[in-house]
Amino acid sequence: MQLKISNIYEQIIQAKKKGQKLLAILLDPDKIVLENLEGLLQKINQSPATHIFVGGSIVQTTILEELMAKLKQRTNLPVVIFPGDPSQISPQADAILFLSLLSGRNPDYLIEFHVQAAPILAQTNLEVISTGYILIESGNETAVARVSKTKPLNRENSDLVLATAQAGEMLGNKLIYLEAGSGAKNAVPVEMIELISQNIKIPIIVGGGIVDLQGIEKAYNAGADLVVIGTAFENNNLFFQSLKTNQKITCAND
Ligand code: 1GP
Secondary structure, three states, rough: OOOOOHHHHHHHHHHHHHHEEEEEEEEEEHOHHHHHHHHHHHHHHHOOOEEEEEEEOOOHHHHHHHHHHHHHHHHHOOEEEEEOOOHHOOOOOOOOEEEEEEOOOOOOHHHHHHHHHHHHHHOOOOOEEEEEEEEOOOOOHHHHHHOOOOOOOOOOOOHHHHHHHHHHOOOOEEEEEEEOOOOOOOOHHHHHHHHHHOOOOOOEEEOOOOOHHHHHHHHHHOOOOEEEEEEHHHHHHOOOHHOOHOOOOOOOOO
């Protein structure tokens, strides 16, 4: 199934209703070498990914717009900004996850950046998808915690994570993103994904520290609607090809 780009959130809802699982490749613009982009795009197009997420806790590169243009020209996948701050907004993308870092108590990530971003977004056609972003402790300090100066939630305290996700849903967020952090030592516990998915209605994104097919399938089986893969693909562009063909990932474009 090829996702139509016109209403990305509606597509996520439809996929959830049908039990089709989604997969996003996360590209950190700072780690992209434009000269190598052609090969990378081929790998993305051959992968089972249904979405491309673009962003990072801090992005310093000046190639963001060029990267976005290439992604739009050379792939058919929806390009979704996954921003660390308002400087990462690009009008060329299809949508933006409008993230509220609900696990933290830093007002910049709860409202200040949103106030800065709103007038910029109002000038674009980007689909704005409000997303409750919950950082879960994962065994090592991650860039999100360092840059946002917030503490992740204790991975043993599922009740607090659930209350945070429920509050996020009640606040009107359209998605909940359970994040262990890029390059996390330990991914979000499956029991936690199960608990949250059984107690909220909106779709759940899970990412951070998922490095193999087993991790992807475990997250899906626990109730994740969309899994994000960043580091594993960054480290090995053959990541998706290297997954055993007899254990094909079952997701929306299969
Ligand atoms: C990070 O959830 C994403 O924000 C992906 O994490 O880089 O560990 O795959 P990884």
